[in-house]
Amino acid sequence: MRLAVFASGNGSNFQAIADSIIRDKYAELVILICDKECYAMERASKLDIPHYLLDKSKKRNEYEQDVLEVLKEHNVDFIALAGYMNIIGTTLLDAYENKIINIHPSLLPKYRGLHALERAFENQDTEIGITIHYVDKGIDTGKIIAQASIPNDGETLEKLEEKIHALEHKLYVKTLKGLLK
Ligand code: GRF
Numbered sequence: 355m356r357l358a359v360f361a362s363g364n365g366s367n368f369q370a371i372a373d374s375i376i377r378d379k380y381a382e383l384v385i386l387i388c389d390k391e392c393y394a395m396e397r398a399s400k401l402d403i404p405h406y407l408l409d410k411s412k413k414r415n416e417y418e419q420d421v422l423e424v425l426k427e428h429n430v431d432f433i434a435l436a437g438y439m440n441i442i443g444t445t446l447l448d449a450y451e452n453k454i455i456n457i458h459p460s461l462l463p464k465y466r467g468l469h470a471l472e473r474a475f476e477n478q479d480t481e482i483g484i485t486i487h488y489v490d491k492g493i494d495t496g497k498i499i500a501q502a503s504i505p506n507d508g509e510t511l512e513k514l515e516e517k518i519h520a521l522e523h524k525l526y527v528k529t530l531k532g533l534l535k
Pocket of ligand 1: 361363364365366367368436437438457458459522
């Protein structure tokens with residue numbers, strides 16, 4: 355399977371996915387797509403993975419047509435969103451039905467949308483977790499594939515964030531291995 359990762363930020367999940375694919379060869383990581391200059395692009399560059407920065411200052415369907423063109427050029431079969439700060443529209447959803455997944459830092463259906471981890475922390479939830487789900491038209495509403503959590507036992511938000519990221523990297527790799535092999 356030929357995988358594309360979409361990212362908008364630090365790209366630590368992209369890095370974890372790339373490292374695991376290089377190590378275990380369960381898929382081909384063919385491209386990284388970004389909608390803004392971000393550290394994920396630098397990571398791709400170091401790994402010699404083709405990366406594209408696409409201009410999203412146009413209508414969503416036009417932007418997604420550009421994305422689609424790049425995906426087709428690289429014969430992409432499957433897409434993993436990893437900190438990609440954009441809603442996926444019908445152009446991509448129709449072209450990749452049930453083939454786009456996302457990682458979200460909450461135990462969905464709780465805390466859809468932005469600042470999910472902060473909200474769980476502020477509410478003093480006893481379990482803090484993450485979800486990997488299929489992407490549909492809604493925001494973080496698609497079918498859940500996998501979840502994992504850690505106890506929230508009085509640590510700082512920074513420490514929890516660190517742990518949540520480590521958990522994300524593990525669960526994303528494990529899930530992709532299962533789906534793509
Ligand atoms: C992760 O916390 C993920 O759950 C969310 O965005 C963050 C991306 O982190 N969707 P990174 O860019 O992979 O480091």
